[in-house]
Amino acid sequence: MNKLTIPILIAVAAFALAMGAFVWATDAVAYAGTHPETCNNCHVMHPMYENYYHASHEKWAECADCHLPHENIFAYYFEKGRQGMHDVYVFTTGQTPALIRANERSQEIIQSNCVRCHEQTVESITMGAQAFDRNCWDCHRDVAHGERGISTSSYQDSSLYPVK
């Protein structure tokens, strides 16, 4: 036995323990699944879930269908891990921004997924000599997350106070 073995074993065990605690505390394994409910585990994802659930794509697509790349399985799992760890890190360290917005990389991923499913429909409009330089949701503002996007509040329901 090398004299470094024990410290290394201790370090590995401590690391495993720390990771275990981290994973347990943050429910990071949830990221392995694809169910929208998985994303909704995290309460900061709740508005997106809620609004997605009431928008038109709930029938067709899950979060990962839009938010993870689908060119190939490696890209899919790599991105899944990268993005997942990022979200977990931000969440557990309490740095969640007031307004969560898709970053540029995500936007590219989402766009490629819109086109992936709707290729036939959009062929004649995205073709041509010039790059199709806008996002599908510049026009289809509510297909993914509904009218209210990432709203944390629903419209005040007047029926709670019925007239008379």
Added chain:
Amino acid sequence: FQKNQPAQGRAFEPLVEVKAMEPDSSVWGKNFPNQYDGLQKTATNNIDTTYGGSSAFSWLERDPRQKILFAGYPFSKDYNDDRGHANALEDVRATKRLNLNDEDPKHTPATCYSCKSSNNPGLWTDMGMAAYDAMTFNEMTPNINNAIGCANCHEAETMRLIATNPALIEGLEAQGKDWTTFSRQEMRTVVCANCHVEYYFAGPDKYLTFPWAKGTQIDQIISYYNEIGFKDWEYPDAGTPMLKAQHPEYEFFTAGSTHYNAGVSCADCHMPYVSDGAAKYSSHDVHSPLINPEQACGQCHTDVEYVVRRVNTIQDQVANTKIATEDAIIDAINAIKAAAANPNSDAALLDQARQLHREAQYMWDFLSAENSTGFHNPEYALKICADATNLARQAQMLAAQAANDPSLLKTGTYYAPAQ
């Protein structure tokens, strides 16, 4: 008893029982600490935005034309931007607009406390608003020891939003409206109309009245005032019977603005939901939404940066056009003064000039006293500027005709060196 608001249990047990119209917000605060904290925060807010914000900067310094426009009226002495709700009492007591000499027939009435304190709902219930308003400001002072608080907006037992100001209830009734039939979303705007509205003091006993009997649009309000022959003051040397407009946020916003028509309420922007851990509650730290646009606008608009830029564009355009209107009114004032000083002036034409001056300035003021620099209803703001400028220029022309003196047609007199 309220048709729109069936008795309904809260989702949780209150810790303490709050008695009806309890003026002390800290008592309510035991049950609702987040809301109470928010209200407390309004005391110390001081961030300014380009055109608004929470410091009490002076409008008379920022736009010295207003000193001329309000000449002869207390607003030319002291006129600051509004601050957070918790400062209401301090600010009304400190303003130099007060006249605390009770012997002077123009002394400040108790009515000036109407929108500044959570003691009011209780006092109005006990003594009636007529008796309240008939007192002087000084006489009322000992009864008032809380700034704006929970009792101004909520019913204690149910926490429903309610109309607490009798003037609001009567103002709505005059239009055949019954607030108890309003939906919750409507109340999220109407509750602000307890205070953020145009008002005047009717009769010698200074009865608080909202000039809404003909409707709440600007031309309806002007024709209401014309019909009852009301004036706030007379413009010195010009003799115009003037009107002062005050914070008509409610009337301005509800006059077909894009957000009002789309069903958005005051509270949506000024009291957005925020979360404290798992609890979601309405921010009671009411201030300019430009200070927290992610929460205030982001709930509906995904591109927050875009909408904020848009507010700037709109406000700049309104602010510039407003100055052009002020210049036109000042030209009119100077012409009317000169015509009034001329003994040969035609009295009938001069009176027509005064009438147009009165209306032009009231229109300008309606827009100017509204605190969003046009954003609450951009097109209305600019249309009002267009109309007011047109009337002001016609007032000047009538004054020149009255005095038969084309030299009264000089423009840009605000910029001319004083003689």
Added chain:
Amino acid sequence: FQKNQPAQGRAFEPLVEVKAMEPDSSVWGKNFPNQYDGLQKTATNNIDTTYGGSSAFSWLERDPRQKILFAGYPFSKDYNDDRGHANALEDVRATKRLNLNDEDPKHTPATCYSCKSSNNPGLWTDMGMAAYDAMTFNEMTPNINNAIGCANCHEAETMRLIATNPALIEGLEAQGKDWTTFSRQEMRTVVCANCHVEYYFAGPDKYLTFPWAKGTQIDQIISYYNEIGFKDWEYPDAGTPMLKAQHPEYEFFTAGSTHYNAGVSCADCHMPYVSDGAAKYSSHDVHSPLINPEQACGQCHTDVEYVVRRVNTIQDQVANTKIATEDAIIDAINAIKAAAANPNSDAALLDQARQLHREAQYMWDFLSAENSTGFHNPEYALKICADATNLARQAQMLAAQAANDPSLLKTGTYYAPAQ
């Protein structure tokens, strides 16, 4: 060769090869039947909306003030609302504004064909725009046998959107802009600027020019015209050197409107996608979006009924305010006429009055000739009304000062019975 547009194959094989700048759209139509069908439909559109739509109703009948405002200029003879693209040739040939007497120095030049035909890109390439514009309308007629078509907007080989009008290319260059660097989304607006823009004819050879060297905002265009001392005509009896504004949709829309700032293009509203089976393509049946708001607005706005109601609110407000501006300009015209007829009038003051009349009317016209009744940029529209009214009233006042005659200050002269 175009920096923004890398050569790239089409997604499908064309059936026929279309030669560069092919004027006959039916040839292109073999490859793109949906788009060709759409263009054809514009010939027979006739649905009207409250303020616009596709029939050629007369503006002079709908708003008789315009007959006065354009007195002495061909627009007072015949001025109709625009129709669909396929009618362009028929309509330009039929208008009573033409002067087909080639001996008359004021004869209509070939330049009037510039925005009416798909023959132009070929002709401009072959002979150059200067030679084209120097011909008379009559002389050019035999060369023109197609109304607006594919060649006005597309490059045949790649189907890219392109600037085809040399005046557009030069107008952009004058501002240091190079259209070949524009993105596809930008081109969806700029391609309309081949035609939907303010223009004038420079010099005796009627060279088509966009007055954009100082920028495309209204004050920049006015100062451009003032600097070069340009006038379209002289107002009869008043002597004002007038300017006529023509369809400045592009300038108006791009001046910070909410939709432009949000990245929306002309084609988004006027050429929304429609579907043919599974595939979607751009509607080439260009007309008022209020005729198919579900497609035109519904792609971005869920509540289509709401946005359409909103258009009505905005257009009503603009239309009313515009009339008030027209009244003010007519008062100014009458005063200037009277002052000009008075031999004792002060010439310098009178010239100042004319200058303000010129600017006020141009501002009004900029808004009025813009075809959306303010919707393309509501706040700009109302701000322009406010400014134009202010200037018109000042013009009237200067005229009265020039003649030293307060009786010229009468207002509402449009309504006064003719003497």
